[in-house]
Amino acid sequence: MDLRIFTEPQQGADYDTLLRVAKATEDLGFDAFFRSDHYLAMGSSDGLPGPTDAWITLAGLARETSRIRLGTLMTAGTFRLPGVLAIQVAQVDRMSGGRIELGLGAGWYAEEHTAYGIPFPKEKFGRLEEQLAIVTGLWGTPVGETFSFDGKFYRLADSPALPKPAQERVPVLIGGLGATRTPRLAARYADEFNIPFASVEDSERQFGRVRAAAEEAGRKPDDLVYSNALVVCVGRDDAEVARRAAAIGREVDELKRNGLAGSPAEVVDKIGRYAETGSSRVYLQILDLDDLEHLELISSQVQSQLG
Known part of the structure; x- marks a missing residue:
């Protein structure tokens, strides 16, 4: 079981804080450091000192770390044009020596779009599908050839499809609990399927849908990595668990139901x-x-204890 550290900087963190966490992630033997891609705090947080951009952050961390994988859960498809995103991710991958992974989602938080003047289109899933086709298509085009795409939402003509990532294939993560379209999209484009903040039972059901969709698409279900994202709150005793829960404004019982909370043995x-x-x-x-x-x-x- 791989354990990766996942941060939500929009709730309140600057680059220096993220750098400390990323370096600790590397020093302590975790597999990867990931971050969300949001520009506005959620809930009661004031979000101070303000948002940091996901790909600018990862570019910096690419030069400050040497081992851990780096990526997003999930980059918002509404934030960046697909051609621009392909260039950004490829460049950061080269800066990292080939340690980048791209989680890409449709985008969902309307308020952050309003706050920063970002268009929030009604049809997001169709755009996401075209974005995945374009990003992977640009990366997969042989050097010296061109890439074109004529879709409903995006059109590219005779793109040189450069730069190329350092990796032969940047892993692409797709996630969510959609029952039909999401599994089909994952079966077509994903290297990893991620389920955010879901129960064991819901995870098992959704993984089953993705496996079935992969088979239908002619892929081996085990070609995909299956993963979960879960809040964590661990303590050596009940008092330490309670202290950590209070620090993030959550109740221990709720965290135990909906995440990974309690003693190390419980987790x-x-x-x-x-x-x-x-x-x-x-x-x-x-x-x-x-x-x-x-x-x-x-x-x-x-x-x-996980091996």
């Missing part, structure tokens, strides 16, 4: 239940980015 046991659904990777949503001792505890007493 290891619940991760095992997700593993039984076919999940081989968990993105641990870390909401208190100043609590690096939390990462140390997870590394020493949770990750160490």
Whole structure:
């Protein structure tokens, strides 16, 4: 089971904070550092000191780290034109020496679009499908050849399809709980399918849909990586768990129902239940980015038991 650190900087974090967490992620033996792609805080957070851009952040971290994978859960399809996104991701992949992964979603948070003057189109899923075709098509075009695309939402003509990523194939992550269109899209384009903040039962059901869609598309279901994203709150005793829950404005019982919370043994046991659904990777949503001792505890007493 791979454990990856997943951050939500729009809730309040600058680049220096993210750099500290990324370096701790690398030093403590975690597999990867991922971040959300949002420009506005959610809930009661004031979001100070303000948003950071996902791909600018990852470009910086690409030069400041050496081992961990880096990526997004999920880049909003509404934020960037697909050709521009393909260039950005390829460049950051080269800057990292081939350690980038692209999570790409349709975009959903209308308020952040309004706040920063970003168009929020009604038809987002169709755009996402074309974006995936364009980004992967640009990367997959042999050097010296051109790429063209004539879709409903985007048109590219005779693109040189440069630059190329350092990796032969940048892993593409698709996720969500949609019952029909999402599994089909994953079967066509995804290297990894991620389920955000869902129960063991819902994860098992959705993984089953994706496996069926992969078979229907002529792919082996096991060609995809299956993963979960879950909030984490671990403590050596009840008082430490309660303190960490209070720091992120959550209740312990709620966290235990909807995430990974409790003692290291409790968390290891619940991760095992997700593993039984076919999940081989968990993105641990870390909401208190100043609590690096939390990462140390997870590394020493949770990750160490998972093999």
